[in-house]
Amino acid sequence: MSIDAAPRAHTLLSPRLEHSAWLGWVEADPYPELVAVSHGTDSPSGRAAILSLVNEVARALDGIRVHGAFVDVQEPRVETLLASSTLGTEHRAAIIPLLLSAGTHASKDLTAAAALRAGTTVAAPLGPDASIAALMHRRLTEAGWMPGEAVIMACAGTTDPQGTKDCRYMAQLLAGSLQVPVTVAYISAEEPRLEDALAYARTHNPGRRTVVASYLLAPGYFARLAGLSAPDVLSAPLLAPTQSPPRELVDIVISRYHQSTRR
Known part of the structure; x- marks a missing residue:
């Protein structure tokens, strides 16, 4: 099950042009596409909750393409997405783990997946924070x-x-x-x-x-x-399928993206 973000967030920023006295007009690097990677679950409410977070991040980062991917249970798997043409053959990616702490998925699986696409970075997990x-x-x-x-x-x-x-x-x-x-x-x-x-x-x-x-x-x-x-x-988990994603989590994902891409 793909949880790509809302369509409006799948439009890349227009290429930026920079002037140089020696090189003339040159095209700058595009913004990396954000790949939000969660573990994956067979729970319908859990899937809905994660989807709502990814979509809210996409709305907040309007102009940057946002994709959802998984390390287990659901599709697309992160390695499949990174190796596919969905991101565009020339586009870099920034993997943002929707995971709360370090572990095998964050330290090994996502690093291995990132190697499938040149220039791909892996951000820190969401927590502790x-x-x-x-x-x-x-x-x-x-x-x-x-x-x-x-x-x-x-x-x-x-x-x-x-x-x-x-x-x-x-x-x-x-x-x-x-x-x-x-x-x-x-x-x-x-x-x-x-x-x-x-x-x-x-x-x-x-x-x-x-x-x-x-x-x-x-x-x-x-x-x-x-x-x-x-x-x-x-207490309930941090995400609830019947509520809007907490602003705290949206802000952390966006912060991890900017840290990862140094923008």
Whole structure:
């Protein structure tokens, strides 16, 4: 399933002309095309949520072509898109990972895909970031969190050491926003597992509600598992299919694009 951006965002900026006393009028390099790469999901609501983010980025970057691609589950796969004529044979690309932390996909898979097209860059993941902490704070409040309640932050999990370091740093940012202790737990791959962190909290803090902040981008497999752990309070993922994409996430994607292309 392709999630290319809205048609109006698929029009390239008009070529810019620069004057030189020696070379005359020459055409400048076009802006790189933005390839927003998410993991991919079989969840219809998760797909809709990611699509809404890609489309909102395309609207904000009017004049720059924006494409959606995936590393798994959905089509087009990022390597297929980069090797195809969809981007134009002469066009550079800027890969923006719609991923919250470092991991195999961000550090290896996307780097390998970028090698298929000359001049392609790979930006940093979306997190950790202070603006995401503010968004998670809002999601917790929407879910019924009360100031003063300790929080468990649920990450998807990764075997990449940098990815776990990113999750711990994100927990520090969230703790600073909430002004309460935040414990990191993982849904898969890493310890402590979410269910174990919840069991510990219930045993050592009887009578207190268990609160979980979802450090997940969109509804899908990991969000379902977080729900099955049955905390007293569980915040929604950062993207919700029934809401406009949070401005914080749109701004991060745009910032990563400008950083990647040095514009």
